[in-house]
Amino acid sequence: MATAVSVQHLQKRYGPTVAAADVSFDVSDGEIFGLLGPNGSGKTTTVECLQGLRHADEGRLEVFGLDPRTDPAGVRRLVGSQLQDSALPDRLRVGEALRLFSTIRPGGRPWEAALEEWGLGDQRRTAFGDLSGGQRQRLFVALALVADPRLVILDEMTTGLDPAGRRVAWDLVEAVRDRGATVLLVTHFMDEAQRLCDRLAVLVGGGVVATGTPAEVVASQCRSVVVTFTVAPGSDLGFLRSVAGVDAVEQDGGGRARVTGAGPLLARVGHALVCHGLEPIDLRGELPTLEDAYLALTAGDPASPGQEEAGA
Amino acid sequence: MRALVAVTATELRLFSREPMTVLFVLVLPVVILYVLNGVFGGQPADPSVWEGIGAVDFYTSAYVALVAATVGVLTVPVHLAGYREQGVLRRFRASALSPVALIGAHVVVATCVATVGAVVVGCVSVVAYGALTPQDWIGVVAAHLLCAVSFAVLGALLGLVLPTARAAQGLGVLLFFVFVMLGGAGPPSEVLPDTLARVGDALPVTYGARLLRGPWLGNGVDLQAVAVISGLLVACAVLTAWRLRTDDRL
Numbered sequence: 160m161a162t163a164v165s166v167q168h169l170q171k172r173y174g175p176t177v178a179a180a181d182v183s184f185d186v187s188d189g190e191i192f193g194l195l196g197p198n199g200s201g202k203t204t205t206v207e208c209l210q211g212l213r214h215a216d217e218g219r220l221e222v223f224g225l226d227p228r229t230d231p232a233g234v235r236r237l238v239g240s241q242l243q244d245s246a247l248p249d250r251l252r253v254g255e256a257l258r259l260f261s262t263i264r265p266g267g268r269p270w271e272a273a274l275e276e277w278g279l280g281d282q283r284r285t286a287f288g289d290l291s292g293g294q295r296q297r298l299f300v301a302l303a304l305v306a307d308p309r310l311v312i313l314d315e316m317t318t319g320l321d322p323a324g325r326r327v328a329w330d331l332v333e334a335v336r337d338r339g340a341t342v343l344l345v346t347h348f349m350d351e352a353q354r355l356c357d358r359l360a361v362l363v364g365g366g367v368v369a370t371g372t373p374a375e376v377v378a379s380q381c382r383s384v385v386v387t388f389t390v391a392p393g394s395d396l397g398f399l400r401s402v403a404g405v406d407a408v409e410q411d412g413g414g415r416a417r418v419t420g421a422g423p424l425l426a427r428v429g430h431a432l433v434c435h436g437l438e439p440i441d442l443r444g445e446l447p448t449l450e451d452a453y454l455a456l457t458a459g460d461p462a463s464p465g466q467e468e469a470g471a
Numbered sequence: 472m473r474a475l476v477a478v479t480a481t482e483l484r485l486f487s488r489e490p491m492t493v494l495f496v497l498v499l500p501v502v503i504l505y506v507l508n509g510v511f512g513g514q515p516a517d518p519s520v521w522e523g524i525g526a527v528d529f530y531t532s533a534y535v536a537l538v539a540a541t542v543g544v545l546t547v548p549v550h551l552a553g554y555r556e557q558g559v560l561r562r563f564r565a566s567a568l569s570p571v572a573l574i575g576a577h578v579v580v581a582t583c584v585a586t587v588g589a590v591v592v593g594c595v596s597v598v599a600y601g602a603l604t605p606q607d608w609i610g611v612v613a614a615h616l617l618c619a620v621s622f623a624v625l626g627a628l629l630g631l632v633l634p635t636a637r638a639a640q641g642l643g644v645l646l647f648f649v650f651v652m653l654g655g656a657g658p659p660s661e662v663l664p665d666t667l668a669r670v671g672d673a674l675p676v677t678y679g680a681r682l683l684r685g686p687w688l689g690n691g692v693d694l695q696a697v698a699v700i701s702g703l704l705v706a707c708a709v710l711t712a713w714r715l716r717t718d719d720r721l
């Protein structure tokens with residue numbers, strides 16, 4: 160698949176602060192690509208350099224073959240973005256904002272449609288300054304999509320949205336991808352990344368520490384799978400130690416057992432239990448989640464104190 | 472172009488929603504005009520002050536220039552610095568609206584507002600205080616436009632350089648008072664102490680007033696004033712362009 164966005168060895172410094180030390184990743188045309196990472200890891204810096212809103216110090220950046228440093232206007236015509244930190248004039252009304260942005264960037268669907276889509280129909284004549292935080296956020300995402308851009312950059316789009324708003328946002332982002340656009344999504348929500356991202360990169364301290372599909376990132380970090388079940392206290396479970404892939408078997412006084420290991424552990428343990436006449440009804444496998452992998456990846460980061468234990 | 476028109480229309484609408492600013496820009500000069508005419512009005516031309524012309528004729532051009540200068544150094548920088556501070560500028564920039572178009576819109580809005588203000592002040596002067604009507608209409612309109620655009624661009628530059636809307640407001644109010652007191656809109660420079668008169672001579676608004684006064688009274692074009700105001704325009708435009716080019720965080 161063609162490359163939509165390419166970032167190679169991006170560096171950006173602010174005086175002594177290194178915002179991006181060495182960021183590299185590629186986004187394929189038509190995928191939803193996630194950027195994850197602790198606060199201050201350089202996500203916003205990276206996506207704003209891509210839009211030519213900040214000037215990268217070093218590295219090679221390309222958006223559909225255009226360099227945001229030499230052709231920022233060209234890049235911005237292809238990109239619709241929701242910035243993490245931005246605003247509109249306080250007295251500008253919702254309807255006026257959508258109309259203005261669709262005039263600046265013609266070619267999208269009628270802006271009135273976006274108003275309804277984002278549940279802002281009742282706020283059409285409300286001034287930006289009078290909107291609630293979540294309504295502002297909805298408006299920003301609506302503005303990012305109004306011109307039907309080829310690349311959509313969303314920097315923490317669901318922060319501040321209520322659960323219904325998040326669902327709306329997720330569905331719309333998928334719809335945007337299904338229309339053929341590429342999405343670069345910065346998020347702190349692992350469920351969002353898991354649900355939406357085709358691939359993702361994790362940034363720590365201004366560098367990429369992992370890239371891949373959510374499943375690949377999980378697999379690279381957390382090999383271990385846990386299987387739990389309950390049997391009569393004192394049952395002998397020694398036979399499980401010889402099952403392929405099992406690393407450890409623990410049992411507490413109440414008969415609750417916990418088997419850790421790798422591979423298709425649930426099937427193998429289940430099989431072994433049945434063979435030994437044990438049929439616990441609460442047999443469950445716990446696969447590592449993206450959150451486990453993320454915590455493991457970011458454990459050493461000074462911005463995430465106390466995660467060493469959590470990730471280990 | 473289409474974007475410039477859309478943004479200008481929007482900015483005009485936004486400006487009309489700020490009653491206090493409108494009041495300040497349009498009503499204050501009229502009030503001061505009223506006060507000063509109460510004090511000096513009707514004084515016959517006296518060769519030792521007001522460049523030897525009647526007080527009303529002197530002040531009318533001074534106030535028309537003052538309105539343009541006030542819109543330029545007070546409202547434009549406050550708006551632009553606020554936009555930059557809050558991230559509005561970035562928001563617009565990210566959606567492919569060039570900052571030049573946004574600044575252009577502010578310059579157009581400022582010029583429109585200054586024009587309304589000039590008409591108000593001019594009418595009040597002529598109708599209520601018997602000032603001369605402009606002798607050379609084309610010259611007056613041209614002088615006014617040059618003056619309004621130059622001060623608006625100066626304002627845009629201040630808006631891009633000053634860190635916050637508060638700072639812009641502070642400096643704008645300060646400049647406003649300096650302009651009023653020393654720029655020919657207050658006591659005549661002939662009665663000011665020497666140093667203050669010299670400060671007045673260094674203020675652009677002084678030249679804006681002289682620029683208007685020539686054609687208004689039918690005395691021809693004050694070339695020095697044209698040079699100073701045009702120089703101001705070019706210098707501010709160049710510095711604004713440089714600022715847009717170099718500042719990462721606009």
Ligand SMILES: Nc1ncnc2c1ncn2[C@@H]1O[C@H](COP(=O)(O)OP(=O)(O)OP(=O)(O)O)[C@@H](O)[C@H]1O
Pocket residue numbers: 173176177178179196197198199200201202203204205243720
């Ligand atoms: N304009 C700036 N001036 C100085 N330092 C900055 C500036 N912008 C970002 N930084 C610094 O660069 C680093 C990376 O910031 P960035 O905003 O890219 O982080 P982020 O990953 O988006 O974080 P968050 O999750 O909190 O949004 C931070 O240490 C920040 O303090």
Ligand SMILES: [Mg+2]
Pocket residue numbers: 202203204243314
């Ligand atoms: Mg950020």
